[in-house]
Amino acid sequence: EKPKAERLSVEQEGKFTEDMKSLFEKLKPSxxxxxxxxxxxxxxxxxxxxxxxxxxxxxxxxxxxxxxxxxxxxxxxxxxxxxxxxxxxxxxxxxxxxxxxxxxxxxxxxxxxxxxxxxxxxxxxxxxxxxxxxxALDNTKMIKTYVEIDERVRPLAMIIKHWTKRRVLNDAAGGGTLSSYTWICMILNFLQTRDPPILPALHQRPHKKRPPINGVDVSFDDDIETLKGFGHNNKETLGELLFAFFKKYGHELDYEKKVISVRHGKLLSKEEKNWQYLQNNRLCVEEPFNFTRNLGNTADDSSVRGLHLEFRRAHRILSEDADLATVCEQYEFP
Ligand code: ATP
Ligand code: MG
Structure with missing residues (x-):
């Protein structure tokens, strides 16, 4: 299946961004x-x-x-x-x-x-x-830092989390899909790989090293004052970003060859990580701290196929009529 549309029309984009803003207001906890x-x-x-x-x-x-x-x-x-x-x-x-x-x-x-x-x-x-x-306290601090860098990260990530829950794609333990943590890493990497990037790779920036904890290097750049505004050269709106997110994971990412790496802020190859023969390696998402771990391994091949179809479904609905409510419709088991 070919991508239906390369981009949203100006009208679609405007409506869609407005819909996202009002959904975000509803999702924000009181x-x-x-x-x-x-x-x-x-x-x-x-x-x-x-x-x-x-x-x-x-x-x-x-x-x-x-x-x-x-x-x-x-x-x-x-x-x-x-x-x-x-x-x-x-x-x-x-x-x-x-x-x-x-x-x-x-x-x-x-x-x-x-x-x-x-x-x-x-x-x-x-x-x-x-x-x-x-x-987990350290990787939470990492996510928090990324969210604070650019004001688009929070609404975008909340809406995608909402979508994953409604489409029943957010149950790593019971459902063989992905945890919120894995989803967040996929969202962060998507934002790191926009052109120009909206997020940096905090692990690659100069920073003070902290002593490892149980052999794990837990340091990264967390100097929020200098990080804020990093993504200002990128002018994409929320609507454009969500559309591009579904397009990337539905049509562009080469799942056979690539590893999503927040630690490096880019895609790595399975070869360079030696992950070609890992079990459940269809979707590879590197844990940013324990980087020998694949967070995507909670999803087996058929589950990844299902995820892929969901990305495509969302992308198709958006290119047809940019209707956020339909994209996030509750999945009903047949
Ligand atoms: P939700 O609102 O759905 O509960 P969440 O942001 O709390 O989302 P969870 O998947 O519940 O995400 O994970 C909570 C925290 O546990 C993460 O922020 C992370 O610190 C830690 N965590 C979860 N899974 C892993 C993992 N596989 N490896 C390392 N840390 C993890
Ligand atoms: Mg939680």
Whole structure:
């Protein structure tokens, strides 16, 4: 199938950008929901230190609670930081949280990062927590920095996240598709590879090196004052960008050969990363810090085919009548 249109007409583009702006206003979480999240975090920290006094237990939120890409129904991702070994057993932590009034408590001890999932009925929030897995705090800071560099990043990323949720493309664990984190990396790389670029590659810019954590280099340029305005030579509107996003991933990217790399701000080849023979390597998205990891490996071949069709569907609808509501229509299982 050939791309239907190279670009949007001026009228289509104008309408589409306006639609995106008003959808963004609706997706932005209210102040009240931000408040609930903050108060939940304070409560959790109080509760943990009351249960286990004297261990200086700190609660740090990460993920969408911190990266400016929070949606109304986003969970709260939490890293519990403590030098005390007692919380290492997630099931022990889970049991205590259940006693303190948390609901739907589940411990997942065997995962790469063991977590506890809870639902707090008081603040009506879902929370996933890990103990001392701090890398997520660093990659969250990276995303937050990218979002702050150019004002188009936040609305564009929120709308694409919304689209992924409505089209059921955002379930790495259960659905064999991609996590929000993977989607965000694909969006950032798209913006790094516009001409002229809207985002830099923070890892490639000069910056102060920090000591590695568990062998992982966690440093990147986070000097937001000098980074702001980086993309000003690019004048593309939100509408043009979303259209180009669907076109790129629906029709332009060579999935057979390329690796999406936020760390390098460009596409790499599977050969140079030695990823030709990885399992589930149809869609390759390099984890920016643990760069031997392919974030795209949650999607198998048939799942990637499905994603590809979704990009094309969105691109086709936009080129025909630029209707954002249809693009984001809830997917109905046949
Ligand atoms: P949502 O609003 O959908 O919850 P989110 O931005 O919180 O979106 P998640 O996919 O829930 O994104 O991931 C939360 C955070 O967990 C990410 O910001 C990242 O810090 C970390 N994370 C998630 N998946 C990975 C991964 N595969 N490798 C490293 N860190 C990850
Ligand atoms: Mg999250």
């Amino acid at each position: 102040e009240a929901s931000g408040d609930r999240r903050r108060r939940f975090l304070e409560k959790l920290e109080r509760l943990l230190n009351r249960e286990w006094p004297g261990h200086d237990i700190q609660v740090h939120a990460f993920g969408s609670t911190e990266n400016h890409l929070c949606m109304i129904d986003s969970d709260i991702d939490v890293c519990i930081k403590t030098s005390w070994d007692g919380l290492k057993s997630t099931c022990y932590l889970a049991a205590r949280l259940a006693k303190c009034g948390m609901e739907r408590v589940v411990c997942v001890p065997g995962a790469k990062v063991p977590i506890v999932k809870i639902w707090d009925p008081e603040y009506q929030v879902a929370c996933d927590m890990n103990v001392n897995s701090t890398l």
